[in-house]
C-alpha cells in the first residue's frame with residue numbers, strides 16, 4: 001500500500017556530552033515511533049556508546065540509523081579518543097584551555113556534516129545550540145534547522161532575562177540576592193550562583209560562541225524542549241508570547257524507554273550488573289532508598305566525597321550512591337571513610353562509574369533523589385515521582401534548582417551557595433544529613449512525595465496519545481510534511 005506522502009526524514013546532531021547525546025538518542029527513537037525516518041549524526045566514540053540501543057530499536061521495527069563523521073581529535077589538539085565531554089581530563093589535571101579546544105573542535109565537523117546534508121537531503125536538521133554554524137549549514141540546502149538545547153523552558157527564560165536586563169550588575173556584593181527582572185515567579189539569585197560566562201565582563205571563546213549560538217537560534221526554525229507544557233506552562237507561554245519564540249515541548253523523552261534493557265543501558269554500559277542492582281532494590285521497602293548521583297560531568301574532590309559518605313551514614317537512610325571515580329590500580333580510595341563499606345553492608349550500595357539511572361529511579365524502593373539538577377536528571381526524577389535534594393554544581397543547574405524547589409515544590413535545597421564548574425561548592429555532612437532526612441521521612445517528605453507523584457502522572461499523560469507532548473510532536477511532524485509541498 002504505502003502512504004502517498006513520503007516519510008519525513010530528520011537528522012539529529014547532538015554535541016558530544018552524555019547529557020546531550022542521551023536525550024537526543026531518545027528523541028530520535030521517539031520521532032521514529034511516530035513514523036519518521038531518523039538519522040543520528042555523531043563521531044565514532046560517541047556512536048559506540050549507543051550502538052546497541054540503536055540496534056535494538058531497529059530490530060523492533062523503527063527506522064533509525066547512525067551516520068558517523070570522521071573526527072580527528074589530533075587535529076583539534078585534544079587527547080586521543082577524547083570525543084565526549086565526560087572523557088575530558090579533569091580541570092585539575094589539565095589546563096583549562098582543553099575545554100575550549102573541545103568547543104572549538106566542533107567546527108571541524110561542519111564540512112563533513114554539510115556533505116551529508118547535501119547527499120541525504122533530510123527534511124530537517126535538529127542540532128544542538130553549541131553548533132552556531134548549523135543554521136547556515138542547513139540553509140545552504142534549503143533545510144530547516146531546529147535547535148535542541150537540552151535544557152528546560154524556565155531556565156531558558158531566566159537566561160534570556162539575565163542577558164536582557166543584567167540585574168547582577170546592580171548588586172553590591174557577590175552574595176546579595178536580586179530578583180530576575182520581568183520574569184514571573186519572583187526568582188531570586190545571587191551573583192555567586194551565576195555561571196562564569198554570565199558574569200565575565202571580558203569576551204572569551206565561550207562567550208563568543210554563546211553569542212553566535214543565540215544569533216543562529218533566532219534565525220532557526222524554532223526550538224525543541226525536552227519538557228512538557230503543563231510542567232512549566234507559565235514559562236512556555238512567556239517564551240512564546242513575551243519573548244516571541246517558536247517552540248515545541250515533546251518530553252519527557254526518557255519515557256520512550258519502556259523495556260528493561262532500554263532503561264538499563266543509556267549513555268554508557270553500567271558498571272554495575274543491572275540484575276544485581278534490581279535484586280538489591282527488590283529487597284527494600286517502598287520509598288526507603290535514596291538515590292545519589294551527580295550526572296556525567298561532576299567531579300567532586302575527595303574531601304567532598306568523604307563528606308557525602310558521612311552525611312549519608314548519619315542520615316540513617318538506605319542509599320545507592322554513584323561515584324564517578326573508579327578504583328585506582330592500587331585499590332586505595334582516599335575519599336572513603338575507614339570501614340565505611342563494611343558498616344554500610346546491605347544498607348548502602350556504591351556504584352563506581354556509571355549507573356542504570358532510570359531503572360533505579362523507577363524502582364518503587366527509591367523514595368528520593370539527591371541530584372546536581374542537570375536537566376535530564378531532574379526531569380527523570382520528576383517522571384519517576386521522587387522528591388529531590390537539589391545540589392547544583394555548574395551550567396544552568398542553579399536555575400533548575402529554583403524550578404524544582406520554588407515553582408514545582410518537590411525538592412529541598414542542600415544549600416549550595418556558589419557555582420563552581422565540575423568540582424562544585426563544598427557542602428558539609430550536617431547539611432546533607434538534614435536534607436536527606438527531610439525528603440525521606442516525616443510530614444514534609446509526604447507532602448513533597450504526593451506532589452512529585454502527581455507530576456509523574458502528568459508527565460505520563462503528556463506523552464500518551466492525545467497528551468500535550470504527543471500532540472505537539474504530531475503538529476511538528478505535520479508542519480515538516482507540509483513544508484515540503
Ligand code: UDP
Nearest residue numbers: 019022295296297354355357374375376377
Ligand atoms: N546518567 C546515567 N548514569 C549515571 C550518570 C548519569 O544514566 O551514572 C544519565 C542520566 O540518566 C541523564 C544523563 O546521564 O540522562 C545526565 O544528564 P544531566 O543533564 O542530568 O547531567 P549532565 O551529565 O549533563 O551534567
